[in-house]
Amino acid sequence: MRLIVWTLVVISSVLALACGGAAEVRPRYGGTLRIMLRQAPASLDPARLNASEEARIFSLIFEGLTGYDARGRLQAQLATRWQADSSFQRWQVWLRAGVKFQDGTPLTADAAAASLRAANPAWMVNTDGESVVIQTTAPDPELPAELALPRNGIVRHTGNKTVGTGAFLVSNWQPGRSLVLSANDDYWGGRPFLDSVAVTLGQSWRQQMVALELGKADVVEVAPDQARRAGLSGRTVVESASNELLALVFTREAQSEEEARVRQALAESIDRSSIVSVLLQGQGEASETILPNWMTGYAVLFGPTADRPANVQLPAAATMTLSYDGSDPANQLMAERIALNARDAGIRLQTIGSTSSADVRLLRITLASPQPQLALVSVAEAAGLPAPRFEGTSPEELYTREKKMLHSGRIIPLAHVPEATVLAPAVNGWRADLFGGYRLADVWLGSTP
Amino acid sequence: MAVYNSQHPYMFLRSSKPRMLGVALGLLLMVPAALGADWGAPARALAEKIAAVTGPGAVAMEVTNRSSLKPAQVEQARGALVSEMGALGVQVVESGQAATVRVTFSENAQSYLWIAQVRQGTGDEKALMVAVPGAPPGGSFGPSSPLSIHRTLLWSQDAPILDATLLPGGNPEHLLVLDPGKVTLFSGQGGQWRQEQAFPIAHTRPWPRDLRGRIVFNREHLFDVYLPGVVCEAVLSSPLSMACHEADDPWPLGAGPSSVRAFFSPARNFFTGVVAPGIGKQNTFPPFYSAAGLPRNGYELWVLTAVDGSVHLVDGINDVVTKVPWGSDIAALKSGCGSGWQILASAKSGEGDSLRAYEMLDREPAPVGAATDFNGPVTALWSKNDGTAVVVGQNPDTGKYEAYSLDIGCHQ
Numbered sequence: 001m002r003l004i005v006w007t008l009v010v011i012s013s014v015l016a017l018a019c020g021g022a023a024e025v026r027p028r029y030g031g032t033l034r035i036m037l038r039q040a041p042a043s044l045d046p047a048r049l050n051a052s053e054e055a056r057i058f059s060l061i062f063e064g065l066t067g068y069d070a071r072g073r074l075q076a077q078l079a080t081r082w083q084a085d086s087s088f089q090r091w092q093v094w095l096r097a098g099v100k101f102q103d104g105t106p107l108t109a110d111a112a113a114a115s116l117r118a119a120n121p122a123w124m125v126n127t128d129g130e131s132v133v134i135q136t137t138a139p140d141p142e143l144p145a146e147l148a149l150p151r152n153g154i155v156r157h158t159g160n161k162t163v164g165t166g167a168f169l170v171s172n173w174q175p176g177r178s179l180v181l182s183a184n185d186d187y188w189g190g191r192p193f194l195d196s197v198a199v200t201l202g203q204s205w206r207q208q209m210v211a212l213e214l215g216k217a218d219v220v221e222v223a224p225d226q227a228r229r230a231g232l233s234g235r236t237v238v239e240s241a242s243n244e245l246l247a248l249v250f251t252r253e254a255q256s257e258e259e260a261r262v263r264q265a266l267a268e269s270i271d272r273s274s275i276v277s278v279l280l281q282g283q284g285e286a287s288e289t290i291l292p293n294w295m296t297g298y299a300v301l302f303g304p305t306a307d308r309p310a311n312v313q314l315p316a317a318a319t320m321t322l323s324y325d326g327s328d329p330a331n332q333l334m335a336e337r338i339a340l341n342a343r344d345a346g347i348r349l350q351t352i353g354s355t356s357s358a359d360v361r362l363l364r365i366t367l368a369s370p371q372p373q374l375a376l377v378s379v380a381e382a383a384g385l386p387a388p389r390f391e392g393t394s395p396e397e398l399y400t401r402e403k404k405m406l407h408s409g410r411i412i413p414l415a416h417v418p419e420a421t422v423l424a425p426a427v428n429g430w431r432a433d434l435f436g437g438y439r440l441a442d443v444w445l446g447s448t449p
Numbered sequence: 450m451a452v453y454n455s456q457h458p459y460m461f462l463r464s465s466k467p468r469m470l471g472v473a474l475g476l477l478l479m480v481p482a483a484l485g486a487d488w489g490a491p492a493r494a495l496a497e498k499i500a501a502v503t504g505p506g507a508v509a510m511e512v513t514n515r516s517s518l519k520p521a522q523v524e525q526a527r528g529a530l531v532s533e534m535g536a537l538g539v540q541v542v543e544s545g546q547a548a549t550v551r552v553t554f555s556e557n558a559q560s561y562l563w564i565a566q567v568r569q570g571t572g573d574e575k576a577l578m579v580a581v582p583g584a585p586p587g588g589s590f591g592p593s594s595p596l597s598i599h600r601t602l603l604w605s606q607d608a609p610i611l612d613a614t615l616l617p618g619g620n621p622e623h624l625l626v627l628d629p630g631k632v633t634l635f636s637g638q639g640g641q642w643r644q645e646q647a648f649p650i651a652h653t654r655p656w657p658r659d660l661r662g663r664i665v666f667n668r669e670h671l672f673d674v675y676l677p678g679v680v681c682e683a684v685l686s687s688p689l690s691m692a693c694h695e696a697d698d699p700w701p702l703g704a705g706p707s708s709v710r711a712f713f714s715p716a717r718n719f720f721t722g723v724v725a726p727g728i729g730k731q732n733t734f735p736p737f738y739s740a741a742g743l744p745r746n747g748y749e750l751w752v753l754t755a756v757d758g759s760v761h762l763v764d765g766i767n768d769v770v771t772k773v774p775w776g777s778d779i780a781a782l783k784s785g786c787g788s789g790w791q792i793l794a795s796a797k798s799g800e801g802d803s804l805r806a807y808e809m810l811d812r813e814p815a816p817v818g819a820a821t822d823f824n825g826p827v828t829a830l831w832s833k834n835d836g837t838a839v840v841v842g843q844n845p846d847t848g849k850y851e852a853y854s855l856d857i858g859c860h861q
Contacts, residue, residue: 024737025776025777026657026760026776027718028756029717072558072559073559131503186655187655188655189658190656190657190659190660191657193658275453295558297516297561297564298576298578299564300513300553301566301576370558394561395578396580396581397580397582399578434558441658
């Protein structure tokens with residue numbers, strides 16, 4: 001296995017292995033899997049997706065023409081193949097035969113084109129036999145990867161219902177509160193083993209862990225700083241690659257050379273290693289890059305992650321405000337640690353536990369795609385920075401665009417953190433996903449040891 | 450043009466020296482980097498980029514490995530790069546030159562990444578990169594158990610293998626491989642399996658998840674294929690063809706076409722429990738995943754692994770239910786040692802699965818020999834009519850499915 005840090009980890013204690021180490025059995029059909037999530041989407045339309053985390057649920061219902069396998073490799077999903085012209089502005093995508101929407105309607109090129117047209121007004125989408133032809137106004141070498149984005153899930157609107165082609169269909173939906181999914185018996189990839197999935201939305205990390213302890217949930221999210229503890233206490237913890245960026249984001253451009261120097265001093269003052277090792281309990285990697293090294297391989301070009309003394313001459317009494325999302329206690333600790341480091345460098349950071357306006361914000365940004373170009377764009381969008389435009393797929397261009405974003409002085413990366421999920425003992429067939437996705441079609445419920 | 454194409458499978462040929470050949474081919478095909486042959490193109494590409502910055506002349510170069518490449522591979526890659534740079538007039542010499550090149554062999558989730566940081570004098574450093582697709586997928590299944598179970602790699606491919614069968618007799622050897630979309634016929638030629646024909650499997654309904662299927666040799670028309678709700682049979686025409694139709698015909702449970710048969714659920718991954726023509730007086734059992742028959746004096750002892758986790762021992766009169774730490778898949782193997790036949794059963798073993806042979810003594814399974822470990826899940830296990838069995842496992846490092854022929858050595 002490679003040395004890169006994205007290696008998927010399944011932590012299970014000796015106790016868990018002892019209990020669950022009985023003979024391997026074939027998957028069993030049936031049962032309801034109970035999931036809890038922090039996110040609370042108000043809509044089930046992929047085009048109105050709010051956060052990358054919501055993609056976990058959307059991907060159960062909707063599928064794109066392309067998708068990613070568990071190792072983050074782009075693969076055909078509702079498409080079978082695709083081809084671009086030499087300018088990368090015209091793409092032809094051939095559809096998989098025999099696919100039906102969850103209401104029984106066959107997936108046709110017309111239906112796929114209509115769905116993509118609605119999600120991407122800038123694209124010109126037509127059909128050619130059983131294929132979809134997409135024309136873009138500028139070269140788009142990463143279009144196949146874009147088709148895998150959750151917002152490009154193929155949907156069919158019937159009245160006030162939105163149906164997809166995924167392994168599960170919606171049987172009960174309480175916006176922002178709960179979602180019940182049923183197995184799609186006619187799913188082209190084979191009916192899921194589970195009969196249904198019950199999702200409770202808007203649950204804090206603490207509420208989720210309590211529910212797991214009481215046997216009221218089978219799959220819960222766990223805070224990064226609690227993941228190790230959960231593993232040590234005998235839980236099965238599944239981690240994604242480090243696909244969440246912790247960063248400081250300035251709300252505007254530096255207004256002067258002096259302000260730019262202060263930002264540089266702040267970036268150099270932060271003890272990233274301590275944030276990861278102490279506050280995040282070792283979950284994640286300290287980083288001075290926007291994209292994690294497992295995604296690019298070139299983090300070495302940005303220099304080692306080291307704690308450097310501030311060597312920038314500062315104006316007297318440099319003062320800034322730092323806001324963070326106070327609903328997560330870990331954010332407060334991190335903000336206070338950053339303020340402490342900044343003070344040592346001669347910068348006064350006033351922390352604010354809300355998302356109200358401030359000079360700089362502490363953000364957790366989930367990368368939207370395993371594809372680095374799209375991931376960089378997603379960070380720019382989430383941080384309110386100008387989105388980079390790519391003309392090709394070379395690593396040099398990616399490096400140049402990322403370097404430009406960093407040199408803008410608007411963003412200071414701190415760390416990359418994995419997403420962690422805790423499973424009840426009865427959950428079988430869970431496949432660790434590079435990007436933290438839930439691949440529930442293969443999950444099945446066994447007897448609790 | 451940017452075109453998506455599926456990957457080509459790589460293949461192995463059964464041999465009298467299976468492990469040696471398997472290891473040799475594995476090294477040859479799975480870690481091409483070790484031979485250095487594939488470093489030429491990326492070395493040339495990076496050398497051209499370096500030369501475009503430095504121009505002809507002497508440069509100092511240092512190399513750092515931040516990838517999973519082994520030291521020997523790094524040395525080969527470095528050698529290839531130096532050679533290609535030399536061909537472009539860029540000579541690598543000791544430090545102290547005006548131009549320095551820092552080469553880093555790195556990698557990301559998709560590929561190796563070769564990076565060159567080039568600095569000329571006091572000028573800005575330039576970062577040059579070449580992505581090298583096809584990072585090594587890692588090792589194959591671990592070495593064969595030194596104990597009684599011997600395995601020979603038959604075939605490996607990306608698509609799930611449901612079953613594989615060596616056709617008896619024939620020169621050259623022929624191999625049939627069943628996957629969800631087709632049956633592929635290979636012939637052994639020049640030390641490799643070469644595809645002769647592929648027979649698509651027609652079906653109208655989506656396959657159930659955890660799809661299962663098996664190939665059964667048939668003396669009259671070569672082979673039959675059983676899948677949930679679909680039966681196919683070879684048609685002896687020229688060229689050979691295969692006809693499929695939707696049917697719930699019972700599947701043969703044993704090695705040959707005339708053995709006990711059982712109905713398979715068309716939308717699930719188990720046998721319904723209804724057996725035809727029956728085992729002695731018994732023809733209904735709980736749903737089960739797998740069955741194996743052991744010849745005994747005057748009768749056949751059948752072992753069924755039920756969906757509820759129990760194991761049924763059926764002799765035509767009695768149905769003894771027992772709990773054994775087995776997995777879902779079992780097969781009968783003819784060894785000639787001990788009682789002559791053993792049961793091979795899957796089980797969980799660390800992160801992967803294992804197979805272990807059992808003797809049925811007084812209708813209690815007794816392990817004989819140590820378990821053979823696989824570093825991934827065992828996805829199929831079927832008895833074959835020559836007394837061997839075929840097991841399919843998924844290699845977690847490569848994601849590929851690997852079919853092995855199994856036999857038991859008595860000397861161990």
